[in-house]
Structure formats: structure tokens, C-alpha cells
Amino acid sequence: MNNNSFLGDTVRLVPLSTDHAEALLPSASDPEVWRWMPRPRPETVTQMHALLSEMIVDPARRCFAAQRRADDALIGSTSLYDLDLAESRAEIGATWFDRSCWGGPYNAESKLLLFGHAFDDLRLARLALRTDNLNVRSQQALSRLGLVHEGTLRSHMRRQDGTRRDSLYYSLLADEWPIVRDRLRARVAAKTT
Numbered sequence: 001m002n003n004n005s006f007l008g009d010t011v012r013l014v015p016l017s018t019d020h021a022e023a024l025l026p027s028a029s030d031p032e033v034w035r036w037m038p039r040p041r042p043e044t045v046t047q048m049h050a051l052l053s054e055m056i057v058d059p060a061r062r063c064f065a066a067q068r069r070a071d072d073a074l075i076g077s078t079s080l081y082d083l084d085l086a087e088s089r090a091e092i093g094a095t096w097f098d099r100s101c102w103g104g105p106y107n108a109e110s111k112l113l114l115f116g117h118a119f120d121d122l123r124l125a126r127l128a129l130r131t132d133n134l135n136v137r138s139q140q141a142l143s144r145l146g147l148v149h150e151g152t153l154r155s156h157m158r159r160q161d162g163t164r165r166d167s168l169y170y171s172l173l174a175d176e177w178p179i180v181r182d183r184l185r186a187r188v189a190a191k192t193t
Helices: 018-028 045-057 106-121 136-144 174-192
Strands: 011-015 062-068 074-084 089-097 126-132 148-158 164-173
Touching (some): 018 089, 089 106
Antiparallel strands (some): 074 089
């Protein structure tokens, strides 16, 4: 398990724990927040605990809870997963934020912190993020951050309603990180003033 915390101006990423189940359940159980997740939406603290346990025990995953600095409330979660240090790559996912935090600085700053950890601390060469082809909001956010749309995996996974989803892949490379870092810093500053 990762023991590092990462501190921003508005959000702190802390190592995810099953102790966070009760605090994270309200956001994770919101159908709109969980709409595009490929796994079942947790509806009870027990289900949330099981989900967090599954994520935490994966040795190729570094999981974080997002904590709002203003009041220390847990407002969401994000993870590095499929972490392969030998190949110098990872994906970012299992990201969600309480709906009350949408449009604020929290997601942008959590990406700033997580990307910084990946590129500056772990020295990764590549990060990837994927999203449902119907999740236009996520696609627009990834493009605004400066990530490159690499392509689409057709009929890649099953949605919770049983339909098949195409997954759009986006990536960020280490040499692109300084420009994206500056954009993220500017976005966070604009959302906090």
C-alpha cells in the first residue's frame, strides 16, 4: 500500500483505506456520479468497503481518496492502476467526485497531483486514461487538459446495463507533462479565485 499523501491548494490525496467507506459512500452511490463506471454502484457501506478492499489489495494499483482541504471532507477517489514500472506506464481511473464538487478545482488539482506523482516521482514515460464513448463530459475534460486521443477500443467492455461500451483512450507522455502541468495549474488558479 502507498503511504504517500500529496498536498495541493484545495485538495489533498491520501492513501485510500477501507476506513473511508462510509465517507465515500454518498458520492459513490449517487447514480449520476457513478453513471460511467464499469463496475456495480455501491449502495451500502458494506458494498463500498468491499469495493475499496478490492482496489487496495491490487499490487499494480495506487489508490487515493481526495480530501477537500477547507474542511477535510472526503469528496472522491482516484487511482493509478495497471502500474508497470518496468515498462514505465500506468493508467488513471476509478476517479469520481461528489457532484457538489463538479466544476470546481478539485478534479483538476487531483490530476495535477497524480500526474506529478507519476511523472516526477515514479518517472513514468506514459499515462493513459479511458472513458466511455457516451461520456462526452469526460472526453471534453481530457481534451481540455491537453491529453491526446489515441483511438477507440470497440465493444471493449460491458456497461452495468448490459450494453457494450466503446472505450476512448487518451494519453499523456512525459515530455508533454510540463505543458499540461502549466495548463492544470492555470485551471486550478482560475477555479479558486
